[in-house]
Amino acid sequence: MSSARFALLSLCSTLLLRAALGVNPFYHFCSTSNNFTAHGPYESNLNKLTSFLYTKTPSSGFGLGSIGQYPDQVYGLALCRGDVSPSDCKACVANAGAAIRRRCPRSKGAIMWYDECMFKYLDAEFFGQIDNANRFSFYNINNVSDPAAFNGEVRGLLTGLVEEAYSVSKLYATGEVGLEDKMKLYGLVQCTRDLSATKCKECLEGAIGKLPSCCDGKEGGRVLGGSCNVRYEIYPFVNV
Numbered sequence: 001m002s003s004a005r006f007a008l009l010s011l012c013s014t015l016l017l018r019a020a021l022g023v024n025p026f027y028h029f030c031s032t033s034n035n036f037t038a039h040g041p042y043e044s045n046l047n048k049l050t051s052f053l054y055t056k057t058p059s060s061g062f063g064l065g066s067i068g069q070y071p072d073q074v075y076g077l078a079l080c081r082g083d084v085s086p087s088d089c090k091a092c093v094a095n096a097g098a099a100i101r102r103r104c105p106r107s108k109g110a111i112m113w114y115d116e117c118m119f120k121y122l123d124a125e126f127f128g129q130i131d132n133a134n135r136f137s138f139y140n141i142n143n144v145s146d147p148a149a150f151n152g153e154v155r156g157l158l159t160g161l162v163e164e165a166y167s168v169s170k171l172y173a174t175g176e177v178g179l180e181d182k183m184k185l186y187g188l189v190q191c192t193r194d195l196s197a198t199k200c201k202e203c204l205e206g207a208i209g210k211l212p213s214c215c216d217g218k219e220g221g222r223v224l225g226g227s228c229n230v231r232y233e234i235y236p237f238v239n240v
């Protein structure tokens with residue numbers, strides 16, 4: 001198969017998948033309460049921070065930093081999904097760093113999520129605090145046949161993963177559990193590594209607590225926040 005044809009096919013399947021899930025390729029929030037002036041010191045610091053995070057993040061999958069002096073100081077972090085390779089992490093952080101500027105051209109704060117990474121910056125120190133302001137969820141439109149039992153399995157899997165994740169330095173865990181009819185349920189939980197273990201646990205429990213309102217009886221669901229995220233699907237979605 002030619003590479004062009006392959007690319008087209010994979011593009012189609014990606015689009016179909018997105019259409020099926022009813023999602024866009026990424027999500028973002030822009031702060032509109034505070035804008036910086038073009039070519040000013042804040043923008044220059046943000047540019048430096050963006051390159052710093054691009055350089056720093058791929059090796060461990062997490063980067064955090066601050067550039068400049070008040071009132072033009074900018075704080076930021078980038079986090080790649082725990083299974084993502086350094087090269088894919090680098091590509092994702094590069095995309096996010098560029099896209100966030102197109103989407104939020106003058107914002108002094110913004111956050112953007114992709115499947116494989118997130119990128120956040122702000123004009124105030126936010127490290128170590130749980131970010132519940134920037135949180136959203138989405139789900140696979142397909143319904144499961146026995147919601148009560150399925151929701152219980154989801155909660156059980158993810159709660160177990162929280163116990164695992166907050167006790168390791170990566171603050172990340174994935175797992176799977178067998179369901180009836182040879183189906184399997186796959187889960188992932190992850191925190192940004194500026195959080196303490198206890199804050200990570202608190203953040204993840206909060207995210208799991210959102211599942212009944214977003215994703216009740218759905219075949220897949222995610223709750224994404226500025227400090228942690230949880231996801232479950234009935235298909236494998238992480239690299240092992």
Ligand SMILES: *[C@@H]1O[C@H](CO)[C@@H](O)[C@H](O)[C@H]1NC(C)=O
Pocket residue numbers: 032033034035106
């Ligand atoms: C910042 O810019 C956005 C987008 O251009 C605009 O909607 C918003 O009102 C601006 N905020 C302030 C405080 O000027």
Ligand SMILES: *[C@@H]1O[C@H](CO)[C@@H](O)[C@H](O)[C@H]1NC(C)=O
Pocket residue numbers: 141142143
């Ligand atoms: C899932 O269930 C909801 C609520 O009952 C319904 O509105 C929706 O159409 C169902 N989705 C599918 C894909 O069948």
